[in-house]
Amino acid sequence: MTETTATAPAPVGDPFTDNILYADHITIRFGGLVAVDDVSFAIPPRSVTSLIGPNGAGKTTFFNVLTGLYEASEGSVHLNGRDVTTVKPHRRAAMGMARTFQNIRLFGLMTAEENVMVAMHPHLKAGVLSTIIRTPGQRREEREARDTARELLAYVGIPKAEGELARNLSYGDQRRLEIARAMALQPKVLLLDEPTAGMNPQESAAFNDFVYRVRDERGISVLLIEHDMSVIMKISERITVLDRGRMIAEGTPDDIRNNQQVIEAYLGKTGTREGRRLPVAEKGTA
Numbered sequence: 001m002t003e004t005t006a007t008a009p010a011p012v013g014d015p016f017t018d019n020i021l022y023a024d025h026i027t028i029r030f031g032g033l034v035a036v037d038d039v040s041f042a043i044p045p046r047s048v049t050s051l052i053g054p055n056g057a058g059k060t061t062f063f064n065v066l067t068g069l070y071e072a073s074e075g076s077v078h079l080n081g082r083d084v085t086t087v088k089p090h091r092r093a094a095m096g097m098a099r100t101f102q103n104i105r106l107f108g109l110m111t112a113e114e115n116v117m118v119a120m121h122p123h124l125k126a127g128v129l130s131t132i133i134r135t136p137g138q139r140r141e142e143r144e145a146r147d148t149a150r151e152l153l154a155y156v157g158i159p160k161a162e163g164e165l166a167r168n169l170s171y172g173d174q175r176r177l178e179i180a181r182a183m184a185l186q187p188k189v190l191l192l193d194e195p196t197a198g199m200n201p202q203e204s205a206a207f208n209d210f211v212y213r214v215r216d217e218r219g220i221s222v223l224l225i226e227h228d229m230s231v232i233m234k235i236s237e238r239i240t241v242l243d244r245g246r247m248i249a250e251g252t253p254d255d256i257r258n259n260q261q262v263i264e265a266y267l268g269k270t271g272t273r274e275g276r277r278l279p280v281a282e283k284g285t286a
């Protein structure tokens, strides 16, 4: 197992070019509501970063701006040094930004293998004509895509799922299949929205190891939005905290655990807001 480095240094240098992903002064308004208010955020190469905050803090909205689903009212997004602010989600995906969704989005009536193969589409060369007449080159490409799909299913821990319809897989395995599908895009950064939701404790523990393997073996940076504080505190190198659209803290898990503003954001000054558990209470329990 690879250990995380919870004391990873803060990003330095030019934030626009030295990070895999950089969001610069992002503001998002829905009518009169400011859902995200002037937030800058960096994902360094080969890192595990988390975005946390109480309900309605703006996490999903911010995530949707990073991936291109929403357009920022102000600010810009930079992927691998390139300004992608106006680039559509599918193009960003092809450029190295893959994501999973809070609500699983798989093709339920396709097999696990087919779900992964579909995702490889941007990297395949076969044109319409060669697909129709099935040239030797197209058949070879399909064989290779199938091999890669199987390899990815094994990598995420579901090697036997290849022939199963996606809808028949357990919830945890569907989440893994989503990650395999995202990895089929050969991303530089993997954005995971609530990846351990619905996983049992064993699956959740295995997920931690898996994230480090993705970082260390494949050199992919991982961004997590996650409600499970035990996962966040154990796995993240750096954590950014949003509250009511504003960034209220950024740092290592230890910094965040001991940050008074974060504690108040989760519990409120009276200690009761939303009945949320305090990150500090999780220390050493992961």
Ligand SMILES: Nc1ncnc2c1ncn2[C@@H]1O[C@H](COP(=O)(O)OP(=O)(O)OP(=O)(O)O)[C@@H](O)[C@H]1O
Pocket: 030, 033, 035, 053, 054, 055, 056, 057, 058, 059, 060, 061, 062
């Ligand atoms: N499409 C939309 N139109 C209008 N308001 C929206 C829209 N999406 C989000 N909001 C509002 O923006 C704010 C931030 O919501 P968001 O879903 O990003 O928070 P979150 O931190 O992801 O919350 P949760 O943890 O509950 O998923 C909320 O007040 C929400 O109601």
